[in-house]
Amino acid sequence: MTARQVLVVALGDVRGPVLEAVTLARTLGTPTVLSLQPLAEPDLHALGTAGVERALVAELGDARHAAAVAGRAVATAAEVTGAHRVLLPTSFVAKEVAAHAAWLLDAGLLLDVASLAEDGDTDQVVGGKRVFAGTWETRCAVTCPVAVATVRANAVVATPADRAASTAAEPLQVDATLPRGLELLEREVRPTAGRPALAEAATVVLGGRGTEGDFAAVEELADVLGAAVGTTRDCVDEGWQPHDAQVGQTGVTIAPRLYIGAGISGAPHHHGGMQASGTIVAVNVDPDAPLVQIADFAVIGDLQEILPAAAAAIREHLDQSRGS
Amino acid sequence: MRVVVLVKHVPELLSQRALGEDGRTVRTSDDSALNEVDENAVEAALQLAGSSEGEVIAVTLGPSIAVDALRRTLAMGASRAVHATGDAFAGGDVVATARALAAAVRHLDGEAPVDVVLTGLAALDGLGSVIPSLVAAELGWPQLTVVEELTLEGQTLVGRRELDGATERWRAATPAVVSVTDSANDPRLPKMKDLLAARAAEITVLTHTDLGLADEEVGAAGSRTRVVEAAQRPEHPGPEIVTDDDGEGGVLLARYLLDNDLVGGAR
Ligand SMILES: Cc1cc2nc3c(=O)[nH]c(=O)nc-3n(C[C@H](O)[C@H](O)[C@H](O)COP(=O)(O)OP(=O)(O)OC[C@H]3O[C@@H](n4cnc5c(N)ncnc54)[C@H](O)[C@@H]3O)c2cc1C
Ligand SMILES: Cc1cc2nc3c(=O)[nH]c(=O)nc-3n(C[C@H](O)[C@H](O)[C@H](O)COP(=O)(O)OP(=O)(O)OC[C@H]3O[C@@H](n4cnc5c(N)ncnc54)[C@H](O)[C@@H]3O)c2cc1C
Numbered sequence: 001m002t003a004r005q006v007l008v009v010a011l012g013d014v015r016g017p018v019l020e021a022v023t024l025a026r027t028l029g030t031p032t033v034l035s036l037q038p039l040a041e042p043d044l045h046a047l048g049t050a051g052v053e054r055a056l057v058a059e060l061g062d063a064r065h066a067a068a069v070a071g072r073a074v075a076t077a078a079e080v081t082g083a084h085r086v087l088l089p090t091s092f093v094a095k096e097v098a099a100h101a102a103w104l105l106d107a108g109l110l111l112d113v114a115s116l117a118e119d120g121d122t123d124q125v126v127g128g129k130r131v132f133a134g135t136w137e138t139r140c141a142v143t144c145p146v147a148v149a150t151v152r153a154n155a156v157v158a159t160p161a162d163r164a165a166s167t168a169a170e171p172l173q174v175d176a177t178l179p180r181g182l183e184l185l186e187r188e189v190r191p192t193a194g195r196p197a198l199a200e201a202a203t204v205v206l207g208g209r210g211t212e213g214d215f216a217a218v219e220e221l222a223d224v225l226g227a228a229v230g231t232t233r234d235c236v237d238e239g240w241q242p243h244d245a246q247v248g249q250t251g252v253t254i255a256p257r258l259y260i261g262a263g264i265s266g267a268p269h270h271h272g273g274m275q276a277s278g279t280i281v282a283v284n285v286d287p288d289a290p291l292v293q294i295a296d297f298a299v300i301g302d303l304q305e306i307l308p309a310a311a312a313a314i315r316e317h318l319d320q321s322r323g324s
Numbered sequence: 325m326r327v328v329v330l331v332k333h334v335p336e337l338l339s340q341r342a343l344g345e346d347g348r349t350v351r352t353s354d355d356s357a358l359n360e361v362d363e364n365a366v367e368a369a370l371q372l373a374g375s376s377e378g379e380v381i382a383v384t385l386g387p388s389i390a391v392d393a394l395r396r397t398l399a400m401g402a403s404r405a406v407h408a409t410g411d412a413f414a415g416g417d418v419v420a421t422a423r424a425l426a427a428a429v430r431h432l433d434g435e436a437p438v439d440v441v442l443t444g445l446a447a448l449d450g451l452g453s454v455i456p457s458l459v460a461a462e463l464g465w466p467q468l469t470v471v472e473e474l475t476l477e478g479q480t481l482v483g484r485r486e487l488d489g490a491t492e493r494w495r496a497a498t499p500a501v502v503s504v505t506d507s508a509n510d511p512r513l514p515k516m517k518d519l520l521a522a523r524a525a526e527i528t529v530l531t532h533t534d535l536g537l538a539d540e541e542v543g544a545a546g547s548r549t550r551v552v553e554a555a556q557r558p559e560h561p562g563p564e565i566v567t568d569d570d571g572e573g574g575v576l577l578a579r580y581l582l583d584n585d586l587v588g589g590a591r
Binding site (some may be wrong): 135187 | 492
């Protein structure tokens, strides 16, 4: 019997979440990667190290930003490779693409899973995820032949394959016609300040209303930890941070290894988007703040004092261990 | 403009949300309500219809208690409400739910053309955020999703969205499917007299057969996923708390992170 084909989709750059999905895909079968943008030498090297022998590249121009078109590319790639398992690192955009692909493939959709495994008895793939702000653990099976799953960042540690491959990239022809009457008027990519992307970072430092709009201390600690910066809706409403820095039920859902929330009360809307985080740290003047209650570790005091002191202590430690 | 707004009745965030033996969400009328972001969808629908002397029709798919979501929508100003309900719908996954909602839109489109389907960006229980895309795929209509700013330009809609570090503006000809975020607008608060009137308002009830759907196309039978296990996670043991009273808070925080090997990604 030949191993099951698994398709992993890279909507953007080949980074951590794609390699995590490839690592997960290897436990299910033989991974092939579909990229919607050209693959450069370092990308091919990273995929090769992850054991990917075959990569398909669909060049769709700006049309790739339309979920219906990207979904068509994913469905085409699944058909070309014969993959009955399709994995996408999750995001709002990825979920839309997954939906269109699933619709075209008559597939079942598993959203934001942390694990995936084949059930040998039923020949079904089963996804695990935490729901209701992390209070319940569920496992959900796809009962039809084809499954499309979006995979949470940081749920799996990306590891190299036992045997590295040399990845061959081949073009994939996909119809790039936009849905009737749809037109992209403008697309502007905002600069990232060199920090990792919020949705995929292993560590995230967040500031809330308690910063009073001064994020310098939050950013300082984030940079010493190599972390992404996030925030609450109130700070977005105030114009202190852009909308895609918002964590919560109507913002980005994150589950980093380490979440540090400073000056954040921990309202249920915020909570729902971060509670699956590995370790939760709260810094707040109020010991009764809900975030303090759900935290693993909390420091009660002024974030403008505590964060810079913590950053300095960590920097000192790192300098010492580098020096020795 | 004839606008259909899809609204979901969900357990409130602060309630003890739970999954039953069958892996389905436990719903009671006391602690469930209209999905908050769907109020933004209703507001956007009312604004679109209002500027074009149109009509807003609210549609929900859910058990009998889900009628509360429709009444709230009527109180906000929707002119009609349609409740797709019946045991056959129970246990539907995103595929079955989208199929039924699209059938309801087609049903209404058959009476008179529908120009826009409006939805919220996510149901705050399932958090799937895929219903709008699946409904667009079912209908074969273009979509403007996760929209933060929606404008009507003649017969076309322009939506701005901010996702994954990029700002995009899309234009779509109608008919189209649009999902809005909670920052798209400020939903109006219904007046007491409208809330009272909505309690008595007539609601159209449709079963799956009314929508032209077979038994095996809806609910658990029409789904492609099945919850095989659901368990409540153990209670959190409670935090370890330190204070910064003597100015040691920052150092204690650093020590906690270092001791627990959480400074891995450092540069
Ligand atoms: C439909 C809807 C959707 C929403 N979606 C989201 C969402 O996705 N994400 C989200 O975050 N919110 C969301 N919200 C808003 C949410 O309900 C809260 O209002 C918000 O999360 C509160 O933000 P905050 O914690 O920054 O502010 P606050 O609740 O005002 O908390 C500030 C905290 O800072 C502390 N503090 C003050 N000064 C200091 C200091 N110097 N040092 C340390 N601590 C200090 C205070 O004790 C307090 O606990 C939504 C609301 C609605 C209605
Ligand atoms: C915790 C949890 C996890 C789940 N995981 C999965 C999964 O991985 N795969 C899967 O196939 N199913 C899953 N389901 C089932 C799925 O949530 C339901 O099918 C649900 O009815 C639709 O998906 P959603 O709630 O995610 O909607 P979303 O796609 O988040 O909803 C977006 C918008 O669509 C509209 N809408 C959604 N549902 C309705 C409705 N019933 N009536 C009217 N308008 C509506 C609303 O405007 C809403 O704001 C899950 C359910 C729960 C409770």
